Amino acid sequence: MKLWAVPDVAGRKVLITGAARGIGAALARQLHAHGASVALLGIEPELLAEVAADCGDAPWRYCDVGDHAQVERVVETLVAELGGLDVVVANAGVARQLALLGGDPTVMEQMLAVNVLGVYYTLRAAGPYISHPRGYALVVSSLAASVNLPLAGAYSASKAAAETLGHTLRHELRHTGAKVGVGYFAELDTEMTSRGFGTAAAHAILGRSTVSGVAPLAPAIDGIERAIARRRRQVVSPWWVAAVLPFRAVAQCLVDFTLRRGVAEALEIARAEDAPFTTDQPVRKRRMERPA
Numbered sequence: 001m002k003l004w005a006v007p008d009v010a011g012r013k014v015l016i017t018g019a020a021r022g023i024g025a026a027l028a029r030q031l032h033a034h035g036a037s038v039a040l041l042g043i044e045p046e047l048l049a050e051v052a053a054d055c056g057d058a059p060w061r062y063c064d065v066g067d068h069a070q071v072e073r074v075v076e077t078l079v080a081e082l083g084g085l086d087v088v089v090a091n092a093g094v095a096r097q098l099a100l101l102g103g104d105p106t107v108m109e110q111m112l113a114v115n116v117l118g119v120y121y122t123l124r125a126a127g128p129y130i131s132h133p134r135g136y137a138l139v140v141s142s143l144a145a146s147v148n149l150p151l152a153g154a155y156s157a158s159k160a161a162a163e164t165l166g167h168t169l170r171h172e173l174r175h176t177g178a179k180v181g182v183g184y185f186a187e188l189d190t191e192m193t194s195r196g197f198g199t200a201a202a203h204a205i206l207g208r209s210t211v212s213g214v215a216p217l218a219p220a221i222d223g224i225e226r227a228i229a230r231r232r233r234q235v236v237s238p239w240w241v242a243a244v245l246p247f248r249a250v251a252q253c254l255v256d257f258t259l260r261r262g263v264a265e266a267l268e269i270a271r272a273e274d275a276p277f278t279t280d281q282p283v284r285k286r287r288m289e290r291p292a
Contacts, residue, residue, distance in 0.1 A: 008229050009031055009034050009035060009036045009225060009228055009229050010034060010035030010036065011035060011036070011037075012031070012036045012037070012086045012087055012228065012229075013036070013037045013039075013082045013083065013084050013085050013086045013087070014028075014031055014036050014037065014038045014039070014085075014086065014087040014088075014089065014228065015038075015039045015041070015075065015078060015079070015082070015085055015087070015088045015089070015126055016028050016038060016039070016040055016041070016088075016089045016091055017041045017042070017063070017065055017088075017089065017090055017091050017092035017118070017122050018041070018042055018065075018091040018092030018093060018140075019038075019040035019041060019042050019048060019051055019060070019091070020040075020042035020043070020044035020047035020048045020051060021042075021044070021047055021190070021191060021279075022188075022190035022191060022192055022217075023091055023140065023185075023188070023190065023217070023220065023221070023224070024040075024042065024089070024091045024092070025047070025051045026217055026218075026221045027089065027091070027221050027224055027225070028040055028051055028054075028055050028058070029051065029054050029055060030221050030222075030225060031225065031228070032054070032055035032056060032058065034225070037058070037082055038055050038058045039058060039059045039060065039078040039079070039081065039082050040052055040055070040058055040059070040060035040061075041060070041061055041062075041063040041065070041074060041075075041078070041092070042060075042062070042063065042092070043062060043063070043064055043279070043281075043282060044279070045062050048060045048062070059078050059081040059082065060078075061074045061077065061078060062074075064282050064284070065092045065114060065117075065118030065119075065121055065122055066110075066113035066114050066117055066118050066121075066284055067121075067284070068117075068121050071118075071121040071122060071124075071125050072121070072124075072125045075122070075125035075126050075129075076125070079126070079129050084129065085126060085129035085130055085135075086130065086134050086135060086136065087130065087135070087136045087137070087138070087228050088122060088123070088126035088127075088129075088130055088136075088137050088138070089137075089138045089140065089224070089228075090118075090119045090122045090123060090137065090138065090139045090140060090162070091138075091140040092114060092118050092119075092122070093114060093115050093118075093140060093142075093158075093159075093162075093192070094110070094111060094114045094115065094192075094277050094278055094279050094281060095111070095152070095155045095192055095195075095196045095277070095278045096110075096111065096154070096155075096196075096275060096276065096277045096278065097151040097152065097196070097199055097201055097202065097270050097273075097275050098111075098151060098152075098153060098154045098270070099151060099267045099270045099271050100153045100154075101267075102267075102271045103270065103271060107154055108154045108157075110277070110281055110284065111154040111155060111157075111158045112154075112157075112158055112161075113284055114158075114281070115155070115158030115159060115161070115162055116158050116161040116162060116165075119139055119161075119162045119165055120165055123137060123139070123165065123169055127169070127173070130173075130178050131173060131176035131177075131178050132176060132177060132178060133176075133177030133178070134177075134178075135173070135176065135177065135178030135179070136178060136179050136180070136181065136228060136231045137166070137169060137173070137178070137179075137180045137181070138180075138181045138182070138183060138224065138227060138228065138235070139162050139163070139165060139166035139169075139180070139181070139182050139183065140162070140183045140185070141159045141160075141162045141163040141166065141182050141183060141184055142155070142156075142159040142184060142185055143184050143185060143186045143241050143244065143245075144156040144159050145159040145160040145162070145163045145184070146160075146184070146244065146245055146248040146251070146252075147244065147248060147251045147252055147255055148252065148255075149211065149255065149259065150205060150259060150263045150266065150267070151201055151202065151205075151266060151267070151270055155196075162182075163182055166180055166181070166182040167180075167182065170233070179231040179232075179233070180233075181227050181231070181232050181233055181234060181235060182233070182234055182235075183224060183227070183234075183235045183236070184234070184235070184236045184241050184245060185220055185236070185237050185241070186211075186215055186237070186238060186241055187211065187213065187214050187215060188214070188215050188216075188217050188220055188237065189214050189215065189216055189217045190217060191278060191279075192278040192279075193214055194214075195276060195278045196278050199270075199273060199275045200269050200273055201266040201267075201269040201270035201273055201275070202266070204262050204265045204266040204269055205259055205261075205262040205263060205266045206259075211255070211259075215237065215238045219237050219238065219239075220237035223235045223236065223237050
């Protein structure tokens with residue numbers, strides 16, 4: 001057995017958002033198996049209950065991270081049930097294709113509500129509890145924060161904002177001894193990837209594939225576990241993402257050249273296509289009304 005593959009997370013108290021499926025669910029199960037205590041938030045109660053049962057009947061709550069009051073209330077409740085908090089993983093996220101010109105602006109609004117405000121609300125609520133020398137926050141961003149694709153402008157913008165929140169919080173928590181990490185992942189084998197790239201518009205650009213190919217989920221979960229155990233500044237998966245990040249401008253030029261064909265057709269398809277969110281979203285009250 002390779003010792004580096006078994007980080008010491010035993011005894012850590014970890015709060016995970018977006019824990020019903022994908023990264024969140026897999027991480028919760030693995031951390032529990034390695035001795036951590038987990039608490040779970042999400043918007044799919046039946047799936048959350050299943051994950052919680054696999055994690056020794058871990059505490060869980062329905063929570064729309066785009067709702068500030070809900071997040072404050074639920075985080076306080078779950079931290080009390082855990083008996084404290086060492087780690088928060090701001091993982092909840094959603095994606096949906098959007099043509100920036102002519103697309104539905106509510107898609108952008110929903111994406112920002114979850115991927116930006118949801119991260120902020122989570123960090124704001126959990127931050128006081130992790131402000132100690134063993135504390136750690138991990139913001140799950142994306143390679144999309146650095147390399148931007150057509151029809152993914154809303155998602156890329158939201159993940160770039162989440163990345164910024166993570167970097168800023170690192171400065172603001174340093175005096176407490178707590179640390180902050182940011183996760184950058186390419187197309188992992190999750191429903192977010194399969195649903196996000198499984199549209200007619202995406203197929204017009206990429207065919208029936210993704211940009212870099214679907215990567216297995218397990219190495220990403222191992223990487224997050226090591227990041228939590230060692231309170232790392234950054235975690236990536238697949239491994240090559242680490243090589244791309246310092247050369248964002250070069251990578252963007254390569255993507256621009258590679259994906260130059262099919263975009264016009266894809267935009268027309270996207271404006272008419274009823275593509276789903278990667279996770280069905282609750283109805284949210286709009287924060288701003290447009291003028292008549």
